[in-house]
Amino acid sequence: MEFNNKKLTRTTTFIHYVISFLLAIFLIGLANRIIWDIDGEDKRPYVSDFEIKTDVKKYRVLRQSIKDSIEGKKDAQEDVRLSINLAQNTLDQQQASFKTWISTRTATQSSQVNAEIQKRNYVLDSLRTSLKTLKSEEILLQSVINNFRTEHATYMNAIDEEMSKAKALHLKAERAYDLQLFISRLLFVVPVLLLGIWMLVKKRKHSYWPLFRGFVFFAFYAFFIGLVPYLPSYGGYVRYTIGIIVSVLLGIYAIKHLRAFVKRKKEELQLSSLERSKKIKEEVAEKALENHMCPSCGKDYLINEIFQSGKSKKISGSLKVTTYCRHCGLQLFKNCKTCDTKNYAHLPHCYSCGDQIINK
Numbered sequence: 590m591e592f593n594n595k596k597l598t599r600t601t602t603f604i605h606y607v608i609s610f611l612l613a614i615f616l617i618g619l620a621n622r623i624i625w626d627i628d629g630e631d632k633r634p635y636v637s638d639f640e641i642k643t644d645v646k647k648y649r650v651l652r653q654s655i656k657d658s659i660e661g662k663k664d665a666q667e668d669v670r671l672s673i674n675l676a677q678n679t680l681d682q683q684q685a686s687f688k689t690w691i692s693t694r695t696a697t698q699s700s701q702v703n704a705e706i707q708k709r710n711y712v713l714d715s716l717r718t719s720l721k722t723l724k725s726e727e728i729l730l731q732s733v734i735n736n737f738r739t740e741h742a743t744y745m746n747a748i749d750e751e752m753s754k755a756k757a758l759h760l761k762a763e764r765a766y767d768l769q770l771f772i773s774r775l776l777f778v779v780p781v782l783l784l785g786i787w788m789l790v791k792k793r794k795h796s797y798w799p800l801f802r803g804f805v806f807f808a809f810y811a812f813f814i815g816l817v818p819y820l821p822s823y824g825g826y827v828r829y830t831i832g833i834i835v836s837v838l839l840g841i842y843a844i845k846h847l848r849a850f851v852k853r854k855k856e857e858l859q860l861s862s863l864e865r866s867k868k869i870k871e872e873v874a875e876k877a878l879e880n881h882m883c884p885s886c887g888k889d890y891l892i893n894e895i896f897q898s899g900k901s902k903k904i905s906g907s908l909k910v911t912t913y914c915r916h917c918g919l920q921l922f923k924n925c926k927t928c929d930t931k932n933y934a935h936l937p938h939c940y941s942c943g944d945q946i947i948n949k
Contacts, residue, residue, distance in 0.1 A: 612803030
């Protein structure tokens with residue numbers, strides 16, 4: 590006798606799924622770690638790696654030299670400006686002093702006064718000359734700074750051109766690296782997917798199917814979800830192409846087995862009722878009884894009762910259980926040999942007396 594308990598069956602199924610999901614979760618975590626570690630930071634190309642193949646460094650040195658020269662000339666220009674301000678202030682003071690002094694004196698031919706005037710004019714002329722010289726020096730420094738800035742801009746343009754070359758080399762290397770990285774990840778994930786498909790096809794009847802099912806969950810997650818964040822721009826095409834191929838192969842497999850199942854059912858229905866009855870499993874019979882279906886052909890065995898009133902026939906609306914399936918002729922119910930209680934013919938024991946109905 591087979592032990593059959595619905596609650597135990599549901600509990601067992603739940604526990605099996607828990608085992609499957611737990612295994613899948615830990616496998617997914619491990620796979621994510623492996624997929625992430627495939628991309629080594631020390632192996633990834635950077636723009637700085639390709640600057641040595643250009644003249645960027647040379648132009649940067651020249652640019653820095655010009656920049657230092659500009660800063661030096663700016664400092665000198667600032668000193669000149671301070672000197673100009675000082676000279677201008679001194680000149681203004683001397684001119685004001687001269688005007689004040691000359692206003693207190695009347696015109697005279699005194700040699701002493703004339704000498705003082707000449708002396709003061711000489712000082713003023715000297716200050717004006719110094720101021721003019723300083724301003725000329727400031728203009729010259731500004732001209733030099735402008736020339737340096739033009740040269741600095743030239744070097745900046747040269748650096749930009751060389752950096753463009755370095756970036757082009759880096760982009761080419763990065764694409765090659767991304768392709769290599771994508772292939773490495775595919776070489777890890779695709780065999781996992783194929784192994785998961787093989788388990789799905791071949792191991793569904795295995796006693797450790799919950800463990801295999803956990804791996805199947807992990808395999809499909811790893812390929813269709815886990816790989817997505819790491820796909821390059823063209824990776825989606827590869828992913829969907831493989832997905833289409835897998836879908837077609839699984840579809841062919843499913844269609845093939847469905848056709849084989851339908852063919853077996855048709856051949857089974859050609860057998861006698863006794864032979865078909867012997868092939869019905871207890872769990873199938875119990876499920877068929879719950880859903881009031883024939884365990885052989887799968888069709889409903891309940892019918893509406895028909896009663897006749899005079900010359901007309903009417904349907905009463907109440908359902909009647911038939912002893913035999915009206916579709917395939919299989920016996921569905923029979924009487925217990927001990928207590929004569931009507932029982933489902935494909936369950937092992939009488940529900941009234943417990944005596945055996947099916948001889949196994």
